[in-house]
Amino acid sequence: MPHIVFDKFNKELVTPLKKEDVSFDFIAKSYNFTEKIRKTEYKICVEKENKKFLLTLKEKDENYLLKADKVTRVTPVQLVKDALNDYANEVEANIIFSNTQDSNQKVRPTQKYLKDIDYFINDFKTDKEIQIEIGFGSGRHLIHQAKENPDVQFIGLEIHTPSIEQVLKQIKIQELDNILVVNYDARLFMEFINSNKVGKIFVHFPVPWDKKPHRRVYSNAFINEALRVLKLEGTLELRTDSRKYFDYCTELLTNLNSGRITIDINKDLPISSKYEDRWKKQGKNIYDVILSCNQEDEDINLDYNFSFDEDIEYDKIIETLSTKAVVKDDYFIHIEDLFTIEEKKNSGLIQITFGSFDRPLSKYILIEEKKARYFQDLPLPTSANMKAHNKLKEMLK
Ligand SMILES: C[S@@+](CC[C@H](N)C(=O)[O-])C[C@H]1O[C@@H](n2cnc3c(N)ncnc32)[C@H](O)[C@@H]1O
Known part of the structure; x- marks a missing residue:
């Protein structure tokens, strides 16, 4: 984490201040809540290369610590380092320690197939059918499906970074161009997908969370969102070895007002995941519960109004x-x-x-x-x- 420690400064920075390639818009000072008295801290608003972010300045022991504010952090890290140096230069700080000089910092290449959630809100468009795999793990099933169905746009959701990296490598090696990977909680992702666009949603061997059921992927809200994004005859496909999870899901699904559900026990699929191999060796039953969508929904409106209309005293x-x-x-x-x-x-x-x-x-x-x-x-x-x-x-x- 880039930071600078200095013991004194010789000049006050007065905002707003505009220099050639940096501007300091304002400095905000911490307010002391009655319940939380602490050392004074400043948030310094910087604009550099058209990006606005905050620096944090606080007292540390006898010195001052200057670092990037975590919430507003921007990339590449060199931009932040440069802004820290700009501030220190401007106040003529007497620097004791700094790790902001390395301008050869490697910037991670942008991942063509790894997308962040903003991409799905602002830019994602496809005329292809979409299929989503939730919690793809080793990615065997996702990659198999993508190879078999080149005309389908696959979206793989996963929250485990090593699995994501492994699958991104495979996508590159196998030169697949119909998978997008997102590091995002599947329970929240579908809010951003248009209605009636998805052909299949695969949920294979989800974590059963027997002790923390609120963390399960399946819930009434999840099923309703799945039905909204699925097109007519599209399917939500659960495959699990957990009898408890199977019972829990079939209860949720059979409480729907309408729909068609098919259940299979020990059905073979053309591809078997790591988990599946393990459960099969242990002689466990594997359950498939497939819900077909029989409804068409109105499109979502992501045009939420996040403005503050009234003046704030x-x-x-x-x-x-x-x-x-x-x-x-x-x-x-x-x-x-x-x-x-x-x-x-x-x-x-x-x-x-x-x-x-x-x-x-x-x-x-x-x-x-x-x-x-x-x-x-x-x-x-x-x-x-x-x-x-x-x-x-x-x-x-
Ligand atoms: C038991 S593994 C199964 C992996 C793979 N589907 C398979 O069959 O081998 C469950 C996977 O779901 C992922 N996962 C758990 N909760 C998730 C969530 N809310 N959103 C996306 N992925 C999730 C985990 O990180 C894990 O990789």
Whole structure:
């Protein structure tokens, strides 16, 4: 983590300050909540190469520590290092330690087939049928399907990084161009996929989570989202060795108002996964539960409004805001920290974590002279984030 330690500075940085290739927009100072007295900390807003982010400056022992703010971190890391150096130069810091000089930092090549979630929100388009595999693990099944069905666009979801890396290697070696891989929780991913577009969703050997059922992939909400994205006659396909998980899923599925479900025991598939081989050796039964979609749904609207319409009397409400989390059934809001911009009235930063419990989002809200907006970019357009945003608006009234 790039950082600079200095024991004194000889010049005050006055914002806004614009230099050739960097600008410092504002400096916000930590606000002391009554329940949380701590050392003063500053958030310095930098703009470099059209990217805005924050640096953190705080006292550490007898010195000052300058580093990147985690929530707003940008890539490549060299940009952050340069910004740290720019600040230190500007205040004429007397540097004791620095690891920001290495400009030969290797930038990871962009992965053609590894996409982040923003890609699916803003750019993903295909005329092909989509098929999704959830928790692809070693990827044997995903790769087999992609080879057999070159006209289908596959999306592989996985949260285990080594599995992702392994499958990306295979995709490259086997020169497959119809798989996109996403490191994202499958329970939340489908919110971003258009309705009636998906031919098949494979969930093979999901973790049964017997002791933590809330972590299971299958739930009423997941099944409903699956039915929305599936096209007519599209299928949600569970394959499991766990009798408990099989019972749990068949109960959920048989409580649907309508639908067709087929169940197979010990059905052979053309490809067998690592897990499957292990369970078969142990003589365990393998259950397939396939739900066919018999409905067509309206398209989703990802055009959520994340604006703050009303003026925010930040100087007044700052005294009433609390770091105690607001927890609702399907979302939460936690105000982590507050900062004020001393040169301007009713201005500052609110650091929050909010949204769904499974995929909380960390962000800053920037308030400048009563006008608030999310710093850097808007939250992902999910229903949990929208609910949290609406609650937040109420809290900031
Ligand atoms: C038991 S392994 C099965 C892997 C593979 N399907 C197979 O049959 O060999 C379950 C996989 O699901 C992944 N997984 C668990 N929860 C997930 C979630 N919410 N979203 C995406 N992947 C998940 C795990 O990381 C793990 O690789």
